Amino acid sequence: MIKLTINSLDVSVEKGTTILEAARFLGFPIPTLCHMEGLSSYGACRLCVVEIGEGPRAKLVSSCTYPAEEGMKVRTASARVLKARKMILELLLASCPQSKTIQDLASAHGIRQQRFKQEYEDCILCGLCVRMCQEQMMAKAIGFRNRGEKRSIGTPFDVKSDICRLCGGCMYICPACQLRCTYNEPQKAICGGCANLTPPCVDKEQFDDMMCYMDPCVACEIKKD
Amino acid sequence: MMQQKDVVSQKVNNHSQDDINPEDILKILDEHSEGMGSLIAVLEDIQIKYGYLPEKALRIVSEKTNRSLVDIYGVATFYKFxxxxxxxxxxxxxxxxxACHVRGAPRVVAELEQQLSIKAGQTTEDKEFTLETVNCLGACALGPVVVIDGHYFSKVRRSNIKQLLDKAREGFDKVDIGKDERIFPIEVSCVHCKHSFKDEEFSIDGYPSIGLNAAVNGKKGRVRLSSLYGSYNVSTEFEIPQGMVVSFTCPHCNAEISDVSECPDCGAPLISMLVKGGGAVRICSRRGCKNHMLDLV
Known part of the structure; x- marks a missing residue:
């Protein structure tokens, strides 16, 4: 067992437990975006930053990837942590201002104003969908491509993958909705649930959204227009 | 001027997607069987063979190594190479x-773009030139630096560019054999009868050739080798396919001149000849194998 202090509360956890797990066990809320139980930790969104160490050696680390250490002193809501978290959220909001998940988080952290240019990116490169595809769906149909500012998520060569079973898991889990329904371009479609129905949902008048994870469904929006 | 032969050998044979032979890819995969860690080495070899990574090749690599295509595609798009x-x-x-930037590299790039009428990162329509920019070549004191086909050019100015492009079109690799000090003529003779193989009537590379009798697949004829040590120029009276092992005999005493030793590269018998002035030269008897060694006494 490892003994550590979280917000000056002593706790002992098993070896290999992350700070995030220990803090949640004690009931300290730490917001996360790219962390999900059942998927490996990735540390992409940095929302779960906490402060460890003391004095001038204190530093910010992502709690979802940092294993608990003996005698560690963790602060989950110090002024420095809150400031950093707010900045991260503001930047995430700038890249995906239309994401409901990010909007809610930003609002909960008291962000009332957007200082950065909005990019409308549709993707924060959190890798949830990549991990979902690989670890839960055992498919590995999508992944990261390119690097730097050109980094993106998608299938190899931008064509429908042979491995993809159109499960829709990637879209279900996405906090920013990069893999938007592309029913109007079926060769690039990843979900295709609606396209596989007979008659396809865009052709049918009264179709309830039972196969569609999108809210609102883009295909349905097109149908309405 | 630096010479980088391995970079030069990457020169593109313009393969289209259909030209990809799955056998070639399998051969490359066989050479790198160290498991998961060899992906980049495999991709490098494919890139050197075709000049780029064809989609079909990546799909074959994915299939044969049981790695998902998306991982391979991720690696292939991550590295600039x-x-x-x-x-x-x-x-x-x-x-x-x-350093190159402050010495005017953007103007050099603009000039290159204008003369080739492409943007950086693109290839000209006639598939002659590809223009790329890099962030540093480590020769900052010599900037602006431009590398064409592995040859480095320093302190490039806008006025030099036309000349450089013209030179590139001609090719930098044409070695003038007469002026290259690494290549020198040798006179060789038979190990058995000590008669010279010098063929005064037939010249290769401007020097009398080495005339030998050769036999392959029952066909017999004269084979003349360049007498320049380091030159692979050969003239044959009949067609010898690449990769065939040729048996050579002395034109004077008709004795076989093959050595007991084998080529360390391909395993074919080496043939040995005496060098005038002492020593022996041994060359591989396989057509296309460039193994040769000179033992001077």
Missing amino acids: FSLHPKGKHLICACLGT
């Missing part, structure tokens, strides 16, 4: 690092 599109015959790399 790899290209998913065919490159031109000549690769121009213009440095845009800080």
Whole structure:
């Protein structure tokens, strides 16, 4: 067992437990975006930053990837942590201002104003969908491509993958909705649930959204227009 | 001027997607059987063979190594060395690092773009040139640096560019054998009868050739080798397919001149000849194998 202090509360956890797990066990809320139980930790969104160490050696680390250490002193809501978290959220909001998940988080952290240019990116490169595809769906149909500012998520060569079973898991889990329904371009479609129905949902008048994870469904929006 | 032969050998043969032979890819995969860690080495070899990474090749690699295509595609798009599109015959790399930048590299790149009428990162329509920019080549004191087909050019100015492109079109690799000090003529003779193989009537590379009798697949004829040590120029009276092992005999005493030793590269018998002035030269008897060694006494 490892003994550590979280917000000056002593706790002992098993070896290999992350700070995030220990803090949640004690009931300290730490917001996360790219962390999900059942998927490996990735540390992409940095929302779960906490402060460890003391004095001038204190530093910010992502709690979802940092294993608990003996005698560690963790602060989950110090002024420095809150400031950093707010900045991260503001930047995430700038890249995906239309994401409901990010909007809610930003609002909960008291962000009332957007200082950065909005990019409308549709993707924060959190890798949830990549991990979902690989670890839960055992498919590995999508992944990261390119690097730097050109980094993106998608299938190899931008064509429908042979491995993809159109499960829709990637879209279900996405906090920013990069893999938007592309029913109007079926060769690039990843979900295709609606396209596989007979008659396809865009052709049918009264179709309830039972196969569609999108809210609102883009295909349905097109149908309405 | 630095010479980088391995870079030069990457010069693109303009393969289209259909030209990819799965056997070639399998051969490359066989050479790198160290498991998961060899992916980059495999991709490098494919890139060197085709000049780019064809989609079909990546799919074969994915299938044979049981790695998902998306991982391979991720690696292929991550590194700048790899290209998913065919490159031109000549690769121009213009440095845009800080030192080159302040010495006017952007103007050099603009001039290159204008003369080739492409943008950086693109290939000309005739597939002659590909223009790329790099962030630093580590030769900052010599900036602006431009690398064309592995040859480095320093302190490039806008006025030099036309000349450089013309030179690149001609090719930098044409070695003038007469002026190259690494290549020198030798006179050789038979190990058995000590008669010279010098063939005064037939010249290769401007020097009398080495005339030998050769036999392959029951066909017999004269084979003349260049007497320049380091030159692989050969003239044969009949067609000898690449990779065939040829048995050589002395034109004077008709004795077999093959050695007991084998070529360390391909395993074919070596043939040995005495060098005038002492020593022996041994060359591989396989057509296309370039193994040779000179033992001077």
